[in-house]
Amino acid sequence: MDCMDNTKKGVKVSDNSEIISNGKTETMLCNNVKEKYDIVGSKSSLLLEERKSNATFERFLQSVISKFNEETSDNTSLSQLNLKIGFIGAGKMAQAICKGFIISKLIKAENVSASSTGMNTSNVESMKNIGVRMANSNADVMHSSDIIIIAVKPHIVSTVLQEINCIEMKSKLFVSVAAGITLEKIEELLPKNTRAIRVMPNTPCLVQCGASVCSPGSSATKEDCDMIVKLMSSIGICHVAPERLLNGVTGLSGSGPAYVFQMVEAMSDGGVKQGLPRDLATKLAAQTLMGAAKMVLETGLHPGALKDAVTSPGGTTISGLHELEKGGLRAALMCAVEAAAKRASELSHS
Ligand SMILES: NC(=O)C1=CN([C@@H]2O[C@H](COP(=O)(O)OP(=O)(O)OC[C@H]3O[C@@H](n4cnc5c(N)ncnc54)[C@H](OP(=O)(O)O)[C@@H]3O)[C@@H](O)[C@H]2O)C=CC1
Ligand SMILES: O=C(O)[C@@H]1CCC=N1
Known part of the structure; x- marks a missing residue:
């Protein structure tokens, strides 16, 4: 998508498979408007001159500034929700997302819990060091969270979902980051109408430079999808796309x-x-x-x-x-x- 075009907003997976971002300016490395101005205004000015008039450049800067303000207030309102997030799995991807959320100040560390087998003590220590509560069980994470992020290896997903299936989950939103595990499989293993979303992130989420794509399940609402896009956008960029593209996304940005x-x-x-x-x-x-x-x-x-x-x-x-x-x-x-x-x-x- 052309970075000049910041006018598109909203999240949808259209019938003709158009992929639309949340409208966030697609400059992962610059959370700061001044920095954007410096970079666009100096280093690449020669290249920009070839295709953009001054008027277009001004419009670009204006759109960056308004986008920045919009994102800041969006993040504020999301952080006010005091969302409780739980990670089942506390390994590399869980840590990257979790630390990214906390650094972005969107989620408070005290509102995050995680579970693991406990055998890898460095994962446990790492989570504890950022203030995350290590739960005693996957069920404990389920009980104490609004959004549950499944971050175990793909072959463990079925076991974990079967284990937690007995818990009341109408109010919960499930997010799976597991490569290759389809929404159909996830929904099959959870009670009917459970809200689920698949996300394919990557480890640069840790440094707010992630590239994520998400696909909503059959019972996930637009609000659910918007929320996940906002959360993942706080640690990089996030697009919504039809699930059939997720394996390609995994091969490109996931790996x-x-x-x-x-x-x-x-x-x-x-x-x-x-x-x-x-x-x-x-x-x-x-x-x-x-x-x-x-x-x-x-x-x-x-x-x-x-x-x-x-x-x-x-x-x-x-x-x-x-x-x-x-x-x-x-x-x-x-x-x-x-x-x-x-x-x-x-x-x-x-
Ligand atoms: N790494 C990456 O770059 C990316 C990974 N993904 C996906 O993320 C998922 C996790 O991958 P990654 O973080 O690399 O893997 P890790 O091996 O680093 O982490 C897996 C975690 O799952 C925990 N675990 C294992 N069994 C259970 C169980 N029964 N209940 C609860 N927790 C359990 C492990 O516990 P313990 O700490 O004790 O070992 C560990 O914390 C995968 O599905 C992968 O496809 C997606 C995009 C990118
Ligand atoms: O290698 C893997 O299977 C995971 C999924 C994408 C990146 N790492």
Whole structure:
């Protein structure tokens, strides 16, 4: 979606599968309007000039500012709800979401509980350190929460849902982040008409830069979906999409951080081979990836156009790009998304 277009609001999964965001400005890394102004106004101004007049730029800034104000008041009203959130599973994804919510100040740590097997004491300690109450059982989490986030491995989901099925859950909203586990399966394992939503998040939720997509179940209301979009948007971006796209989302943004971590590691290795100290090489690699990603999001320009702007005729970059082509980087990334999506689909049938 073009970042100039901040006028779309509301959440819906339309019949023709159009995906509409919550209207939040799609600049994950900038929660601060001043920062947005600085970034758009300086670093990428040359690129912006190619496609935007000053008047358009002003409109863009205005929309960013009003969006920021709207988001702030939205978050305030949501935090006033004093929502009680429970995590069944206290591992990597639960911690990323949970810490993200607490850092965003949308949810108070004292309103969060979590359960786990208890065997991984570092998970327990990590949750306790951020002020989350570790419950004695999954049932305890259920009783003390309005929204229950299922964050166990996919093959454990059935066991957990069967275990808690006996509890009164009319007033509860279920959110599953488990890869591949369909809403049909989740709804089948819960009492009829239970409100459920599937979300595919990613670990950068921890640093408010998550990319999430959610699909509402058959009994979830628009209000339920809006609430989850708002919650997940407090820790990144969140779109609503038909469930049939979720395996693809899993292959792209769910698993994607791992692909990028490998790229950072490999680029850092390249720097070290050129004699750079490891710390500096890793920092430069990560900052370069972040900066490039931010330019895609902030300018709305095609990544190919941004690539061309780095690449001087007969210069250094084209030599590097040629090597990436020879190594099949683009095909490898496409295959990675495809393979991970296929695996998500297998999980739904296992
Ligand atoms: N990691 C990621 O990047 C992403 C993960 N997901 C999904 O999130 C889910 C969790 O993955 P992840 O956080 O990586 O996995 P982890 O292994 O880190 O966490 C799983 C958690 O479930 C707990 N657990 C296991 N059995 C039970 C049980 N019977 N009752 C309660 N808790 C239990 C574990 O307990 P203990 O702490 O004792 O081991 C652990 O805390 C998966 O379904 C995955 O598909 C989705 C998007 C991204
Ligand atoms: O690897 C996995 O199965 C999970 C789901 C998406 C990211 N991690």
